[in-house]
Amino acid sequence: MGASPMNKTITIDGKTVPFVDGQTIMDAAMAFGIYIPHLCHNPEFEPHGSCKLCVVSVNGRNMTSCTMPAVEDMVVANDTPELNDDRKALVQMLFVEGNHICPACEASGNCQLQAAAYYLNMLSPHFTHFYPQRKVDASHPDIFLDLNRCILCELCVRASREVDGKNVFGISGRGIDTHLVVNSASGRLGDTNFAATDKAAHVCPTGAILIKRQGYKIPIGQRTFDRKKISEVQMELIEQIKPEPDDG
Amino acid sequence: MDEKKKIRVATCSLAGCFGCHMSLLDIDEKLFDLLGMIEFDRTPFTDIKHCGSCDIGIVEGGVSNAENARVLKEFRDNCKVLVAIGACAIDGNVPALRNNIDLWDCFREVYLYEGGLEGNQIPNDPELPLPFDKVYPIYEVVKVDYFLPGCPPSADTIWKFLTDLIEGREPKLSYEMLRYD
Structure with a gap:
């Protein structure tokens, strides 16, 4: 139980996920290997928080994981049937709102x-x-x-x-x-x-x-x-652009 | 076994290209297995003109004109389970590219302005079905029970879907089988 900056954790779908101050729930999840669906978020850019696909339940309240800073002991639900149904509805609305042939x-x-x-x-x-x-x-x-x-x-x-x-x-x-x-x-x-x-x-x-x-x-x-699910592709992307994993 | 009543299936292509029907035929020798389990009512494979009482109706293509709407309603009225097969039935697809162009502009472009036409006129025979302002996905016109995406769905995908449905399982497609293109 040292004071290393990585000993703060949140829980995502029952898994203990470490984070450092300043990381969002999305950052911590992706670094740990948990995929949270998203479209407007790209880890190379400042979060935007507009597509709402990455909404997760934080201590029972829905929040945008790409903009919400991780805070010690947060209990996050991500891969649930309810949230995935909402995400599917959001994607369906994007499909009918444009012309996606x-x-x-x-x-x-x-x-x-x-x-x-x-x-x-x-x-x-x-x-x-x-x-x-x-x-x-x-x-x-x-x-x-x-x-x-x-x-x-x-x-x-x-x-x-x-x-x-x-x-x-x-x-x-x-x-x-x-x-x-x-x-x-x-x-x-x-x-x-x-x-x-x-x-x-x-x-x-x-x-x-x-x-x-x-x-x-x-x-x-x-x-x-x-060839691959978006969840796998996004994880590989994170590996490629990961900043220095040791604290900087 | 022979006494067991076969599942009766009707299919049709509305504003589609028959590609989904071609893909169904692409199950090749499994067609014999399929015909062991089902019998066809109205389809392009038979010469039955109207859909009778069926267990499963499979509709390819969107609703582009009054004839499409009439056929679709006949399918919905007569089929216990209605399936939208392919991108056109599900979202309009390529035929729906005309949806943000005025219908008369489409007609004028095709029948009046196109070079090389003689006696240019917009076809107006009473036998021709009345076109709609837009091409509609079939679920925007009638209730649809199942969707099988793809342009077209592959033969393997159609086989998996149909066998699930015929054998009383909830149809379930693997990641590789769910495709919109």
Whole structure:
């Protein structure tokens, strides 16, 4: 019972999980090897807390695990039928709110929205489809922007601002009219300094931002989530980007 | 065994491409096992025009026009268990790409503006079913009991699903079998 910074723990689904001050429930869970479903969260960026897939029950209250700091002795429920049902409903709402035609999408098999739906055993979108009118912007020589597939996770907004230092994307409108906008006078991606090598071009969890001329290099059936569940893929990702495991 | 009443199954393709039916035929020699357990009512494989009383109705494709809606209602009225097979029945899929385009704009583009057409006119024969403003997933029109996603679902997936259903188990697909593409 020394005073090492890792001797604080929380409990997730009955497992004792260590954490250091400043880690969120999500951070602690992922470092320990427990998958909490999420879409807007990416461990390389500041948490956003908008998709709500990562909601867990903390001492009986529902909280967003990607934004909630871990606090000693928290009792967290994650992989429960109730929470997974809520998560499935959230994913179903994302499906009907946009136009997600998987068989016609280059991202199929590499799409985290689809993979989360697989993980949650979504058999149909359940709700009434909106079939909204959304724009496709093919003006950029190397990148497609298809707003039919945007789920407003803001990862491209964050990546462009924080990593690329370009501020190419933003969010505009309110409520159901909320949408992704491009920061150029014309509103077209081709009129920005966005580049295919930018971080923001590679963080989209769906097929909203696609690099041109790449679409079917890897055939359907052999793609990331065709081979592995999103839970396994996310754990491998955490291993790759893990900061120094000894306290810094 | 022969005395045992066979499970009666009807299938149809609405706004679909018959790909799901092709995938069903892809179970190959297992078709003999299947026909040992079931008999077909209305399907594209028989020449029965209307769906009679059935245990299982399998519907491919979404609802794109008045004829689709009539057939779907006939299936729902006559089938104890209704199954939506494939992406089109479940979310509209590729036919639903027209859903955010005005129907008349679609017609004009196809029948009036397309080059090389002679005597351009929008088909208006009374025999043609009335198109709907949108293509609807079948669960937005009638109650659906089971969903079998895929474009199409693989033959193995269809076999697993059907044998579960026929043998009285809750159909359960493995991770590899649940695909939307």
